[in-house]
Amino acid sequence: MWPGVTRFSLVCLRFDDYHQDVDNETWVDVLSRYDERGLRGVVAVCPKYEGERLSADVVEFLHDLRENGWELAQHGYEHEDVGEGRGGPLYDDRSEFAGLDYDEQDRRIGAGRDILESHGIEPTTFIPPWHEYDRTTARALADNGFDCINEGRWPVPRTVEGITLVPTHVPAITPYMVGAGVVTMVSHPQLEDYPMKNADAVAGYEDRIRTPSEVVDWWRNRSTTGRLVDAAEPLYSLYSH
Numbered sequence: 001m002w003p004g005v006t007r008f009s010l011v012c013l014r015f016d017d018y019h020q021d022v023d024n025e026t027w028v029d030v031l032s033r034y035d036e037r038g039l040r041g042v043v044a045v046c047p048k049y050e051g052e053r054l055s056a057d058v059v060e061f062l063h064d065l066r067e068n069g070w071e072l073a074q075h076g077y078e079h080e081d082v083g084e085g086r087g088g089p090l091y092d093d094r095s096e097f098a099g100l101d102y103d104e105q106d107r108r109i110g111a112g113r114d115i116l117e118s119h120g121i122e123p124t125t126f127i128p129p130w131h132e133y134d135r136t137t138a139r140a141l142a143d144n145g146f147d148c149i150n151e152g153r154w155p156v157p158r159t160v161e162g163i164t165l166v167p168t169h170v171p172a173i174t175p176y177m178v179g180a181g182v183v184t185m186v187s188h189p190q191l192e193d194y195p196m197k198n199a200d201a202v203a204g205y206e207d208r209i210r211t212p213s214e215v216v217d218w219w220r221n222r223s224t225t226g227r228l229v230d231a232a233e234p235l236y237s238l239y240s241h
């Protein structure tokens, strides 16, 4: 029996791939049920999924959620596989960002942000498609007004190039297994047989729920561990890219 969520956990509930051609009815239904249970999450909004620009009618209900404390994050730009992910057994070899030069990453991040801003959404959290990004992505994000990437495979955040990485989970160890640290439970509402699974996983620990931007605020401004780990960044940057 795995410990799952405990009082030593902080949990982000994340809903991936909201975009123009999404099954809006299912999304509204599922996210409303989370909302009615008093749960809050982060919605990964793709500005121009496979070339389809987000329109005003589909973002309406996102604004309602935001008023209830939900966070709206930018999920890539076009969700195209034009980069090169880390690959291997633990990571994806697809990416929209990793491996591209700074100018192209900056263009995609900025163009996506412009679309979201045209709908009144000002994201501070970025969610890279297929979980893949590189240090250049972090630099381009910092230059575009972001301070968070909701991705990372250690159970604690860390800050790189001015961007705080809010972890998803340790590779091959699901968020339902670890009883401590920061985890993100990712779901895709229109693809799940039982979309309330993550709501059940946090039952009794609703006070451990944070949005990624709330984790960033805690990590940077209130956590002693956060200050210590971030102060060591120049040291471990020697060993990672």
Ligand SMILES: [Zn+2]
Pocket: 016, 017, 075, 079, 129, 130
């Ligand atoms: Zn995605």
